[in-house]
């Protein structure tokens with residue numbers, strides 16, 4: 001097959017691994033920087049051009065769309081869908097997952113367990129917002145944050161009030177969330193491919209830190225997940241409409257709570273922690289599913 005990987009940098013671990021796995025299975029791979037793509041929007045013969053020429057007819061596209069290029073990246077994926085090319089994750093699904101508020105609302109609507117969460121932009125009653133999630137201890141998060149930046153633990157209502165007031169002046173959207181102390185600074189990343197959890201890892205924050213992000217000094221190890229954790233991860237990915245997803249769970253006595261569903265989950269941490277060749281499984285999934293016209297959306301939405 002001819003496979004395109006939409007990635008800004010072919011040297012990134014995940015991109016590199018996908019290229020290796022695809023080539024090892026006999027496919028031809030091209031890495032494409034979405035920001036360099038340009039397209040015609042036409043009812044007949046939609047095309048994607050790149051570096052001065054029309055891209056060849058791909059059998060499958062693997063979107064690896066970074067958070068900062070979501071808008072244009074999903075437009076390029078949509079264009080491939082219009083051309084009838086199989087996209088590993090559909091543009092609408094990527095858009096759903098990227099919008100944290102929309103994602104949490106969709107999950108809540110389907111009854112998936114979530115930490116009690118409120119969201120706001122410029123609330124004029126901070127106390128009421130704090131009350132909405134049951135008061136301190138609580139976590140306040142900027143929706144634009146990644147790698148743990150902009151995620152603050154407030155141990156008292158007073159602290160929460162100060163943080164919310166500071167965020168209010170940033171002209172930004174933010175979440176307030178019940179702090180799940182039981183998780184003990186750990187979260188569980190489930191890597192889902194085609195409705196199956198193929199690997200899972202537990203990320204543990206360093207001592208004195210509640211954020212388990214590897215960029216914040218957290219460490220990752222393989223973990224056995226419960227049946228409920230498995231089914232929750234699968235359900236969350238399905239609700240988002242993602243074939244490939246990284247579902248982050250917080251472990252509690254009453255079962256898992258979904259924190260986030262990632263549409264371009266990284267391979268490095270999870271391959272190292274689990275010893276599983278995830279890139280190979282991704283390509284295997286594409287081989288089974290990328291038949292012409294298999295894209296459901298045809299670029300809708």
Ligand SMILES: Nc1ncnc2c1ncn2[C@@H]1O[C@H](COP(=O)(O)OP(=O)(O)OP(=O)(O)O)[C@@H](O)[C@H]1O
Nearest residue numbers: 115139145146147148149177178179180210211212
């Ligand atoms: N409600 C919570 N209770 C306990 N711990 C939390 C809670 N929310 C976040 N954490 C911890 O903080 C870490 C960072 O939070 P989160 O994943 O929401 O932000 P981020 O990593 O910056 O964003 P993104 O995952 O979108 O890149 C989580 O991995 C988890 O360990």
Ligand SMILES: [Mg+2]
Nearest residue numbers: 147148248260
């Ligand atoms: Mg995170």
